[in-house]
Amino acid sequence: MRIGLDMMGGDFAPLEAVKGVKLYLDTVATDAHLVLIGDEAALKPLLSDAQLDQSKYSVVHSSQVIGMNEHPTKALKEKPQSSIGIGFHLLQNGKIDAFISAGNTGAMMVGTFYSIKAIDGIQRPTISTPVPREDGSFGLLLDVGINADCKPENLLQFAILGSLYSQHILKVNNPKVGLLNIGEEEGKGNLLAQATYPLLKDNPLLNFIGNVEGRDVLTDKADVIVCEGFTGNIVLKMAESIHEIAVRRKINDDYMNKFDFESYGGTPVLGVSQPVIIGHGISKGLAFKNMIALAQQMIESKLLDKVRESFVK
Template sequence: MGLTRARIAVDAMGGDHAPSEIVAGAVRAQAELDADVLLVGDPQQINESLKRHSSAANIQVISADGVIEMHEEPLSGIRRKPRASINVAMDLVKQGQADAVVSAGHSGAAMAAALLRLGRLRGIDRPAIGAVLPTMMAKPVLVLDVGANVDCRPKFLEQFALMGKVYSEYVLGTPNPKVGLLNIGEEPTKGNDLAVRAHQMLEDNPQIPFVGNAEGRDVLSGNFDVVVCDGFVGNVLLKFAEAIGEVMLQTMREELPQGLNGKLGVALLKPNLRRIKQRIDHAEHGGGLLLGVAGVCIISHGSSQAPSIFNAIRMAKEAVDHRVLQRIQSQFEPTKAVASEGQASLSRSTEQSEGNE
């Protein structure tokens, strides 16, 4: 399964709390995960942050100049700053010096850099960002796309479903994952033109374990393992789900009893509260995997702190170890082979018809 020790390039300058929180998460990952972390960015700032950690001796620092700011237009930013931290991190993967990239910086810049420097996997028209959300059945659901593509064609959703199936099965450990299409009703004829046409394509593809439409209330039910949608709807859904998690955590803090009895009660409930936080706090999942590019790329929240960065690096390592890229690519090879075989058969039939005339 993958490399014995994955090498993860981390954009140390990206995010609201860079580089201190990024470095802290990376140091923990280096210590606890079977992975090597490469911190990419301003060496002076990174080394200042590393001095605060006693276990940071083995972390490699890769020099980069500048960062793509949040107000910058992604494409022009990465072109004007070829040595920006996200560009250098992507180049490390392209050159085989790293196996994956983690960034909490400008998500548009991260996606643009991945596309320009790594390219798409064969057969993929558009990459998608997949987000892992908790469900009522104590198992996760993968939602994609959650922001890479505001406008989609039906075939994009079909490709998202294939990529999501692979990730759910091999990384999230879901046997025979059930795929759903986010829609406003269960019936195949419900929804806009995109939903109706995508439903038919998903239903007709034997590679996709499609079980039908998923309404908004179904996403977190646990009845689906993968839910596909366009990036506009997916991003709204993701941010709403994150807000719900934050509201629940805040409500629990406010409603826990006060005083000595309250403290004793909290002490008894601590293991349960920790498990609840792990299930509903988006920081526990690290970020979203950019599926469809020719390299493992995790896009974390801009507000990510050390725990989220640690989990993003863990997510990247799992994707590398489970050979997600190779498995996704294999899903599109049979389609090409069948198409080629069909074309060859058609040519033979045409030749025979012409010979009989």
Template sequence: MLKIGVDAMGGDFAPEAAVKGAVMALGAVDAESRIVLFGDRERIEAVLAAEGCPAERFDIVHTTEVIEMGDHPAKAFQAKADSSITVGFGHLAKGAVHGFASAGSTGAMMVGSMYAVKPIEGVIRPTISSAVPTVSGRPALLLDVGLNVDCRPEVLAQYGLIGAIYSEAVLGVERPRVALLNIGEEEAKGNAQTKAAHELMKADGRYDFVGNIEGSHLFSGKVADVIVCDGFVGNTALKMAEGFFRINRALGCADNPFWAAMNYENVGGTPVLGVNAPVVIGHGCSSPLAIKNMILTTERCVRADLSGKLRAAFGN
């Protein structure tokens, strides 16, 4: 039985949105998957009753505390030992759940990722990524999108390997093409960071490095399936794309598959890559639909044995 842990108390609209999203996910997860809700049992069961869903459809782990968005992440993770996030990571670390997802405090989720399940040996810095739509119809992977705003070239080179493994294992892209986001396609373009990273990625034979990619090709799907950059650049690019989505939706021009795939609700959450167990972080304002898709992303990461594949790659 595969168990997916969900922070029922995480997010701006918890527990209602989180529990409703979990109910929506029941019909979409595999029959052999079981959703485990961490949080206030009484409040969780009240939402389930309002939804007409028997509480027995879930495992519920009762917790009495919540890490709030304004709390100091590291201090709260330790001080609030009975919070839904801390208890959830405890279960993940000991294998009682196989993946954990939350739309709660991003900082606390990163603390749990780094100190409860820990980075994979050999990974310099874990990263967060985002699947972005392309006009070719299959998603591309952008990483980093905000975790590490300053990256050494060696870190960017590792992102190429991490992204290639995720793209193939979870997104189903065979032999994904990996590119480095830069100000030009020519090998000599860029700053000191990207020039050095280019040399390292070119020399790494473990993935199909296709060179530099310009921002104009990010969403074309013609050049690359995995786009590597530091978190400052990636977060800026992603938020610009989200802004264009909101503009198009406001203008009534977002009713097509490309823009639908740009909607964060359909993406669900951002996986933390490079740690020893699947961890997925959702938007704080997640709706039930976003929570549902966050759960499905977590399930895909678990079923693909993503962490195991990354451990094998870095072990070699």
């Protein structure tokens, strides 16, 4: 198992990326080999200071970096030797089994779509976010931003992808799937919600429980909550603000702390043929460590094989 990590992506790279690598190697029992992609001159002293087991990683030099505000397509075309560009080249050619970056999100999405493609049968890949619940468990919300306008068939596919992720990564048996709506009754909502409901209800791959409302998002009513990315991103940003308010008000609460993105690291792009994980631009060591652990879990669980099987059916 070889996991590629963009060491130059993110506001605090490469230092925090190296801290994340150390946390992972020190705390996670694994046979994974980490492929660290970045400027060798910048990485060498940091890796030396970290005193890592050199058999557990290798460095692939990149001479360019895609900035956070650069145009994604243009940057990938003009900077083939960037850490993101090299990462996707390695992934596409089977040199690594997963790729992680907290760098330019747009470049990560463009690189994903143009290098490794979607799994056959999937119209649009999606991204999700874990939702902290008061009982200590996590639900899943998707899409949260890359598909602002959707068709009912897209939401059906998101539901299947989310259900598989919940089952095999979050370890939820027979996850309950809910459709985010403005009321519980069938027939509620806008045209998209009304047309999506029967598709979810009739699909044998789903344990569909019906509509769920905003007040249900943080409860255990549904394990997977489906919506288009416009609504999902608003919910995600509101949840992030809850943690920011708690920090500003110096509220130290175990449940509130679960809203900190560092606790789960990044989000996988679901529906593409290889594991790609996108981190927050302000990721620090713990987030990098958790992203690497998630990549390992996706590979070991053979999640993408299960997705392929479901969409063949």
